[in-house]
Amino acid sequence: MQKEQQDTDILKSHEVFSDPLKFYTRLLADIQLAKKTICIEIYKFIEDSIGIKFRDALAKKCKQGVKVKLLIDSWGAGVSDTFFDELTQNGGQVRYFKKLKYTFDAFTKHHRRNHRKIIIIDDTIAYIGSANINDYSLNWRELIVKIEGTLALTLKKMFNDSWKIYEQVLFKHKPLLRQITKGTFKIVRDVPSITHQRLKNRFEELIKKAKSEIIIETPYFLPGFLLRKQIMDAAKRGVDVKVLTPKQSDVTFVDALRSKYLGLLHKSNVKLMFYTPNNLHAKLMIVDREQFFFGSANLDYRSFRYMFEIMVQGTDPGLLQDLLVHVNESMEDCEPFDYEKWLRRPRIYRMFEQLMVPFRHYL
Numbered sequence: 001m002q003k004e005q006q007d008t009d010i011l012k013s014h015e016v017f018s019d020p021l022k023f024y025t026r027l028l029a030d031i032q033l034a035k036k037t038i039c040i041e042i043y044k045f046i047e048d049s050i051g052i053k054f055r056d057a058l059a060k061k062c063k064q065g066v067k068v069k070l071l072i073d074s075w076g077a078g079v080s081d082t083f084f085d086e087l088t089q090n091g092g093q094v095r096y097f098k099k100l101k102y103t104f105d106a107f108t109k110h111h112r113r114n115h116r117k118i119i120i121i122d123d124t125i126a127y128i129g130s131a132n133i134n135d136y137s138l139n140w141r142e143l144i145v146k147i148e149g150t151l152a153l154t155l156k157k158m159f160n161d162s163w164k165i166y167e168q169v170l171f172k173h174k175p176l177l178r179q180i181t182k183g184t185f186k187i188v189r190d191v192p193s194i195t196h197q198r199l200k201n202r203f204e205e206l207i208k209k210a211k212s213e214i215i216i217e218t219p220y221f222l223p224g225f226l227l228r229k230q231i232m233d234a235a236k237r238g239v240d241v242k243v244l245t246p247k248q249s250d251v252t253f254v255d256a257l258r259s260k261y262l263g264l265l266h267k268s269n270v271k272l273m274f275y276t277p278n279n280l281h282a283k284l285m286i287v288d289r290e291q292f293f294f295g296s297a298n299l300d301y302r303s304f305r306y307m308f309e310i311m312v313q314g315t316d317p318g319l320l321q322d323l324l325v326h327v328n329e330s331m332e333d334c335e336p337f338d339y340e341k342w343l344r345r346p347r348i349y350r351m352f353e354q355l356m357v358p359f360r361h362y363l
Contacts, residue, residue, distance in 0.1 A: 010183040012149040016322040018282070018329065020131050023144045024050060030121050031057050037067045039120045039159045043113065043296075044076035044132035047083050054133050055084065062090035071163055073097045073114040076132065095166045097308075112192040114162065115307040117144075117296050118155050126152035128295060128312060130283050141275065143217065143282030143294060143326060145312075145319070154182050158189065158310065186313040190297070192306050199297050199311055200304040203285065204230050206313075210287045213240045215327055217284040220254045221245040222300035222360060228261065232268035240271070244330050246281075247274035254300070257360055260353035263342055272337035275330060282330070283311075284323065291315055292323050301360050 017023035031038060031054075038061060045051055058068050068087065072079075074096040084094045097114040119127040129144030131137070147155075158180070179198075180187040190199045207214060207230045214234055221243060223231060235241040243265075249255055262272060284294040295311030297303040314320075 008149075010149050010151050010185065011147060011316055011319070014148070014316075014319050014322070015146040016319075016326055017129070017131075017144040017146070018141055018326050020138050020140060020142050023127075023131055023142065024053075024133075026146065027119065027127060028053070028057055030125055031061060034061055034066050034121050036122050037069075037120070038122075039069045039071075039118075039156060039163075041071045041114070041116050041118050041159050041162055042076075042132060043073045043115045043117060044078065044134055045070070045072045046078040046132075046134035046136070047080060048078075048135045050135040050138070051079065051083075051133055055087065058092060059084075059087040059090060062087055062092040065091075068092040069159075069163060070094045071097055071114070071159070071166060074099045075113050078134070095163065097162070097166045112306050113308065114166075115296050115303065116162070116189075116310045118159060118310060120152055120156045120159060123153045123156050124148060126155045128155065128310070130281050130296065137279070137281065139277075140279040140281045141277070141330060143284050143323075145294065151182055151185060154180055154187065158187065162308070184315050188311050188313060190304070190307070190309045192308065197304040199309055200224070200227060202293070202311070202313065203227060203299070206285065206287050206291065206293060207231060207234050210234050210239045212288050213242075213286075214288075215242050215244070215284075215286040216299060217244045217280065217282040217327065217330060218299040219246055219249050219279060219281045219283070220251060220298045220300045220302075221258050222254060222302075224301055224304070227299070228265070231270060232265060235269040241269070242271045242273060242331075244273045244275060244280060244327070244334060246279045247276050247335070248279075250279050253356060253359075256349070256352055257356040259342070259345070259349065260357070262337060263339065266337055266339050266342075273331060273334035274337065275334050277333050280330065282326070284327070286320070286323060286327065289320070289324065292320055294323065 062068050077096055126147045127144055131142040131144050188202055204227055283297055286292050293311055293313045297309040297311055303309055
């Protein structure tokens with residue numbers, strides 16, 4: 001009985017958002033109700049209509065005495081130097097993760113970005129998922145989960161870790177690599193590394209253990225050789241593997257390189273499904289309709305090698321059911337991969353795909 005109560009406290013309630021506008025509306029309402037603290041760790045915060053709306057809401061809470069901490073990745077921060085002045089002048093704190101510096105290896109170093117997206121309010125409410133704060137992605141399909149319960153406080157502790165090391169480049173910082181287990185939930189964090197890629201390893205583990213079905217949603221589908229092999233092997237052994245990805249994402253180079261591997265995946269019985277209305281930006285995997293894995297990481301080289309990421313793994317039946325509803329709605333707007341059309345693609349396309357291969361780690 002005590003364990004059941006603890007599990008209930010971990011996740012008292014949840015809500016799944018696919019529409020950024022609905023997510024922003026709910027988040028702004030929760031910000032307005034904040035009494036003590038608001039912590040935001042996010043990749044992009046842009047000085048546009050949405051960014052201004054959130055900036056003003058946060059500045060207002062600062063004036064009311066709420067402690068506001070905002071950690072934005074320097075690469076993704078599209079704001080002027082004075083954008084947050086009202087917020088900071090009223091006690092709010094803004095930090096930029098790994099400020100851009102011009103060095104002889106700036107190109108590779110600048111790829112080590114904080115791609116996490118978590119928001120914690122009053123230590124009791126948390127949002128985690130795929131969406132940034134900007135207006136150019138208002139028509140994208142995202143995946144954000146609102147969590148109420150003690151799991152929010154666990155995410156707050158992780159935010160504090162990032163807050164402390166925001167100017168450092170970490171490769172061997174063991175605490176940040178440690179998995180956090182909370183009841184049936186596992187929160188997995190990754191830091192940039194070529195040799196120790198915890199999230200990629202977790203994807204591989206889940207795929208290897210799949211018995212009947214794997215559903216993947218990702219905006220940028222560029223799994224490395226081993227992960228791609230695990231996906232194909234699962235399909236060959238009879239697992240129903242579905243990959244949902246946008247027909248046209250916001251990164252054309254990724255789409256072009258992705259095309260190179262589609263035929264091989266298709267011939268291995270992987271069902272490729274292209275989301276057509278706009279960009280599908282959700283990051284999610286569901287295995288055997290029993291386990292989910294969602295958060296900020298894309299299924300590509302860049303997320304695994306160069307990004308600070310965070311994902312949530314779990315089996316909670318209620319949340320799983322809502323994630324399946326989200327996936328089914330995505331599928332309604334997908335079209336299947338046309339293998340014959342792919343075979344007839346112009347030779348110039350094939351050449352371009354091949355030329356992009358050496359740059360796959362940076363896309």
